[in-house]
Amino acid sequence: METNQTYYSELIHKYFSGEVRHDEINEISDWIGKNENNRKEFDEINEVFQLFQSKAVETVVDVDDEWMKFKASVSYAGQPEQDIYTLKPQRMGRKLWLVRVLQYAAIFVLLAIGGYFLYYHLNRVTEEVLTATGETIKEALPDGTKVTLTTGATLSYPSKFKDTKRKVKLEGEASFEVVHDESQPFLVDAGTVQVEVLGTVFYVNTNAAGNHVEVKVTSGSVAVFYSENPESRIILHAGENIVLSKSGPEEIVPETMLPTVSGKLEFDDQPLSNIILRLNKIYHSDIRIEGEHTGNCRMTATFENQTLDAVLNVIKATLDVTVTGKGKTLVITGKGCK
Amino acid sequence: MENTGAQILSEAAFEKLFRAHFKGLCFFAQRYVKDLEAAREIVQEVFVLLWEKRSTIDPEKSVKSYLGTSVYNRCLNYLRDNKKFKKDLLIAEHLFTESYAETSDFVVADEISRAIDTAVAELPEKCREIFIMNRFGQMKYQEIANKLQISIKTVEAQMSKALQHMRIRLHDFIMLLLLILYILKK
Numbered sequence: 001m002e003t004n005q006t007y008y009s010e011l012i013h014k015y016f017s018g019e020v021r022h023d024e025i026n027e028i029s030d031w032i033g034k035n036e037n038n039r040k041e042f043d044e045i046n047e048v049f050q051l052f053q054s055k056a057v058e059t060v061v062d063v064d065d066e067w068m069k070f071k072a073s074v075s076y077a078g079q080p081e082q083d084i085y086t087l088k089p090q091r092m093g094r095k096l097w098l099v100r101v102l103q104y105a106a107i108f109v110l111l112a113i114g115g116y117f118l119y120y121h122l123n124r125v126t127e128e129v130l131t132a133t134g135e136t137i138k139e140a141l142p143d144g145t146k147v148t149l150t151t152g153a154t155l156s157y158p159s160k161f162k163d164t165k166r167k168v169k170l171e172g173e174a175s176f177e178v179v180h181d182e183s184q185p186f187l188v189d190a191g192t193v194q195v196e197v198l199g200t201v202f203y204v205n206t207n208a209a210g211n212h213v214e215v216k217v218t219s220g221s222v223a224v225f226y227s228e229n230p231e232s233r234i235i236l237h238a239g240e241n242i243v244l245s246k247s248g249p250e251e252i253v254p255e256t257m258l259p260t261v262s263g264k265l266e267f268d269d270q271p272l273s274n275i276i277l278r279l280n281k282i283y284h285s286d287i288r289i290e291g292e293h294t295g296n297c298r299m300t301a302t303f304e305n306q307t308l309d310a311v312l313n314v315i316k317a318t319l320d321v322t323v324t325g326k327g328k329t330l331v332i333t334g335k336g337c338k
Numbered sequence: 339m340e341n342t343g344a345q346i347l348s349e350a351a352f353e354k355l356f357r358a359h360f361k362g363l364c365f366f367a368q369r370y371v372k373d374l375e376a377a378r379e380i381v382q383e384v385f386v387l388l389w390e391k392r393s394t395i396d397p398e399k400s401v402k403s404y405l406g407t408s409v410y411n412r413c414l415n416y417l418r419d420n421k422k423f424k425k426d427l428l429i430a431e432h433l434f435t436e437s438y439a440e441t442s443d444f445v446v447a448d449e450i451s452r453a454i455d456t457a458v459a460e461l462p463e464k465c466r467e468i469f470i471m472n473r474f475g476q477m478k479y480q481e482i483a484n485k486l487q488i489s490i491k492t493v494e495a496q497m498s499k500a501l502q503h504m505r506i507r508l509h510d511f512i513m514l515l516l517l518i519l520y521i522l523k524k
Contacts, residue, residue: 042430043430
């Protein structure tokens with residue numbers, strides 16, 4: 001009992017000295033709640049400590065000192081900045097100012113360099129090359145256009161389409177599903193032959209049998225033309241296809257390669273030479289143009305499921321030309337156009 | 339600009355307030371936190387806060403209770419943060435509901451001060467040294483142990499010895515103090 005009493009007295013001394021741990025606080029609390037004597041012991045120790053503390057506060061706490069400390073802390077937080085600046089020698093201020101300016105300058109330079117590299121990196125256009133070596137590959141181009149390359153095909157395209165046309169270069173066989181963008185037509189450079197589209201699904205084979213380029217259109221429409229003569233365009237619609245000689249417009253396409261056509265045949269201000277070329281392919285005909293300038297005559301017409309005779313009748317009437325010959329072997333003569 | 343001049347504490351008025359209440363608030367705060375240094379810091383913080391809010395406080399009415407309440411709240415926060423909050427003990431010490439206004443008339447009579455000095459002088463040298471370091475030098479047991487190159491247990495034992503002696507020597511004063519408080523409260 002006696003040792004117990006001493007133990008708790010010491011614990012309470014520690015408590016008022018601010019030296020106890022959390023578990024000891026609970027111990028004290030339990031102990032004083034047990035009986036009135038314990039409670040009295042606690043009160044007496046408390047009283048004697050308060051006597052010491054009142055003396056300690058009186059002797060240890062220096063109000064002048066505290067007031068100075070207080071003024072120092074509020075002057076940093078609340079006083080006008082002017083007061084702080086006047087405490088510093090002018091030269092020191094100027095030095096700090098220079099350091100500050102240099103810091104900002106350094107930050108600015110770093111940001112500018114970083115920005116330049118970022119800009120350069122984001123805008124750099126590199127040439128991407130896709131090659132289907134072992135198997136057919138499907139890939140999306142930067143504009144979202146989907147391309148399927150057949151084995152052996154190579155497609156080069158820029159990492160970013162920044163020119164007026166989305167130009168890609170194809171060697172081999174590929175299908176395209178072009179994302180529609182009127183402002184930036186999609187152009188397939190198939191060597192001498194070019195295929196231009198706005199947005200459509202089509203197929204190009206630059207290695208068609210007999211040194212030919214073949215173009216098939218699944219949906220939408222494409223314009224096909226020779227690089228050397230971009231004005232003469234052949235418009236292909238959905239379901240249509242065409243086989244063109246790589247060596248140039250003059251060469252006659254072999255019949256075995258002739259495509260069949262269904263649907264519309266559209267000529268938009270086309271020279272007769274192109275129209276006949278087209279007709280020869282579609283109708284498996286052998287029409288030749290005689291007269292130096294006859295082929296230059298232009299016309300615009302749309303035919304839908306027409307016979308070759310009907311088409312030729314329209315051409316005769318429109319361009320004032322004569323058609324002679326038999327069957328599909330025909331000759332067109334006329335005065336010619338400039 | 340809209341504030342009436344009478345409601346803004348001038349710096350001179352603020353200093354007066356500070357000097358009048360600083361020690362009293364320290365005494366009030368140390369009863370909770372049991373650490374005079376922590377109490378001193380809490381009171382400083384409360385005055386800084388009052389300074390920032392001085393334009394919104396009516397100096398005639400609420401300053402004293404504002405100070406007391408602020409110190410009280412901060413002390414409870416301190417106890418909570420240091421895991422020393424025990425409601426039962428605060429009630430036992432009459433601290434849980436007590437306000438600064440009631441305990442603010444803090445004076446230490448010269449007689450009591452002298453009695454403490456006499457009692458301290460009677461302590462054995464080692465014991466006295468430790469007691470003074472702890473109670474008036476605001477040193478922690480561990481700090482004293484480190485400084486004197488003794489164990490913390492020894493410090494605890496010496497402190498207990500000193501306090502037992504002080505209790506006996508100051509017993510009459512404790513009784514007298516309680517009596518005075520009793521009369522004053524009446």
